[in-house]
Amino acid sequence: MSEVRYGLVGAGYFGLAIGRALLKLPSASISYVFDPNNSAKAALDLGAREASSIEDLCSSDDVDAVIVASPNWAHAEAAIAAAGHGKHVFCEKPIALNYADCERMIAASSDAGVVFMAGHAMNFMSGVRRAKALIADGAIGDVVFTRAVRNNWEGVQGDVTWKKRRDLSGGHLYHHIHELDFVQSIMGPAVVATMTGGNVAHQGAGSGDEDDLLLMTLEFGNNTFAALEYGSAFRWPEHYVLIEGTQGAIRIDLQDTGVELRTPESTETFLLHRTLEEDEDRTAFYNRGAVDGGVLFGNPSIEPPLWLCGVIEEELAYFHGLMCGGAAVAEFSALTDGTAAAASIATADALSLSLREGRKVLVSEITGRGLLSRSRS
Numbered sequence: 001m002s003e004v005r006y007g008l009v010g011a012g013y014f015g016l017a018i019g020r021a022l023l024k025l026p027s028a029s030i031s032y033v034f035d036p037n038n039s040a041k042a043a044l045d046l047g048a049r050e051a052s053s054i055e056d057l058c059s060s061d062d063v064d065a066v067i068v069a070s071p072n073w074a075h076a077e078a079a080i081a082a083a084g085h086g087k088h089v090f091c092e093k094p095i096a097l098n099y100a101d102c103e104r105m106i107a108a109s110s111d112a113g114v115v116f117m118a119g120h121a122m123n124f125m126s127g128v129r130r131a132k133a134l135i136a137d138g139a140i141g142d143v144v145f146t147r148a149v150r151n152n153w154e155g156v157q158g159d160v161t162w163k164k165r166r167d168l169s170g171g172h173l174y175h176h177i178h179e180l181d182f183v184q185s186i187m188g189p190a191v192v193a194t195m196t197g198g199n200v201a202h203q204g205a206g207s208g209d210e211d212d213l214l215l216m217t218l219e220f221g222n223n224t225f226a227a228l229e230y231g232s233a234f235r236w237p238e239h240y241v242l243i244e245g246t247q248g249a250i251r252i253d254l255q256d257t258g259v260e261l262r263t264p265e266s267t268e269t270f271l272l273h274r275t276l277e278e279d280e281d282r283t284a285f286y287n288r289g290a291v292d293g294g295v296l297f298g299n300p301s302i303e304p305p306l307w308l309c310g311v312i313e314e315e316l317a318y319f320h321g322l323m324c325g326g327a328a329v330a331e332f333s334a335l336t337d338g339t340a341a342a343a344s345i346a347t348a349d350a351l352s353l354s355l356r357e358g359r360k361v362l363v364s365e366i367t368g369r370g371l372l373s374r375s376r377s
C-alpha cells in the first residue's frame with residue numbers, strides 16, 4: 001500500500017493520541033472518524049471526515065484499516081464490523097469483556113484474512129522487550145514465579161466515568177489487562193485461576209461499582225505460579241512486576257521507573273522506556289499522584305504523558321509497518337492475531353468466576369473446546 005488510510009472509532013483521550021501518533025508516520029492518513037460525542041473536533045484536529053456510524057466508517061472504500069479506541073464495552077461490535085468489510089484492525093485493550101466476544105472478533109478477522117492487533121502497549125516498552133529477551137536467553141534460569149502489583153488509591157469522582165463501571169470497563173482486572181498479559185507472555189497460559197477481593201472502599205456517591213481490591217493466584221503447571229494484585233483501595237501505591245527464576249530475578253518497576261536484573265554474579269539496571277527523560281517523566285507522573293486509579297486516563301482535553309506517547313508511537317509504528325507490508329516480528333505474533341489478548345480475557349473470566357463462586361477455576365472451563373484449546377493442539 002502506498003498510503004494507509006485509517007478509520008478511527010472512538011476519539012477520546014486515547015483515540016486522539018493514537019490519531020496524532022499515526023499522523024507522524026510516513027504514508028499514514030486518517031480518512032474518517034466516528035465518535036458519538038467528539039467527532040467534529042477530532043475530525044478537524046486529524047484532518048479527517050466525520051462518519052455517521054461505525055458501519056459507514058467500516059464500509060468506506062477510503063478506509064484500509066480501523067483503529068478501535070472506543071470504551072471497552074464497544075470494541076467487539078466495531079472490530080467485527082471492520083473485519084466484515086475486509087479492514088485490518090487495531091483494537092485497544094481490553095479487546096473485549098468476555099472470552100466469547102474474543103472468539104467472535106478473532107474468527108471475523110481470520111475469516112477475512114486481516115490483521116487483528118491488540119493494543120497491549122506494555123509489550124512495546126523497551127525495558128519490557130529487553131527483560132523478555134533476557135529471560136528467553138536464560139539470564140535468570142527457569143521462571144518459577146511472577147508477581148504483578150498494580151495498586152493505588154482513587155478518590156471520590158465528580159462524575160463516575162464508564163471506566164469505573166464494571167459492566168462498561170470490566171473493572172480493574174480487564175481495564176488494566178497489561179500485567180496479566182505480561183505474566184502469561186512469560187509463563188504461558190494459566191491452567192488454574194483463583195481470585196478473592198471485592199469493593200472495600202468505594203461505595204456510594206462519586207464511586208463506581210467495580211471491585212477495588214483484587215488478589216489473584218495463577219497456576220501454570222510444572223510447579224510454576226503467579227500472584228497478582230490490582231485495585232484502587234491502596235493508600236500505599238505500588239506498580240511493578242517481579243519475575244523470579246532459578247538463577248536470578250528481574251524487577252520491572254513501573255512507578256519508580258526502571259528495570260533491574262539480579263543474578264548471583266551481578267546486578268544490571270536499564271531503562272523501562274526509550275530515554276531517561278521518558279523514565280523520569282513516568283516517575284514524576286506517579287509521584288504527583290496523577291494515576292488516580294486510572295481516572296485521569298480518560299479526559300479527551302488532556303494529552304497523555306511523554307512516556308505513554310512514546311509507547312503509543314512504538315506500537316502504532318509497528319502496526320503501520322505491517323500495513324505497509326513490513327515483516328512481522330516473532331516477538332509480537334500472538335499480539336497481531338488476537339490470541340494473546342484472548343488468552344488474557346480467558347484467564348480474567350476464570351478469575352472472575354473464581355471470585356463469584358469462591359473456588360479454584362480451570363481456565364479450560366472458560367475456553368472449553370474453543371479457540372485457545374484448538375490453537376494449542
Ligand SMILES: NC(=O)c1ccc[n+]([C@@H]2O[C@H](COP(=O)([O-])OP(=O)(O)OC[C@H]3O[C@@H](n4cnc5c(N)ncnc54)[C@H](O)[C@@H]3O)[C@@H](O)[C@H]2O)c1
Nearest residue numbers: 010011012013014015037038069070074092093121297298
Ligand atoms: N493502552 C493504554 O495504555 C490505554 C490508555 C488509555 C485508554 N486505553 C483504551 O483506549 C480506549 C478509549 O479510552 P479513553 O481513555 O480514550 O476513553 P475516553 O472516555 O476518553 O474516550 C472514549 C471515546 O469513545 C467515544 N464513544 C462512546 N461510545 C462509542 C461507540 N459506541 N463507538 C465509538 N466511540 C464511542 C466517547 O464519546 C469518547 O470520546 C479504551 O478501550 C481504553 O481501555 C488504553
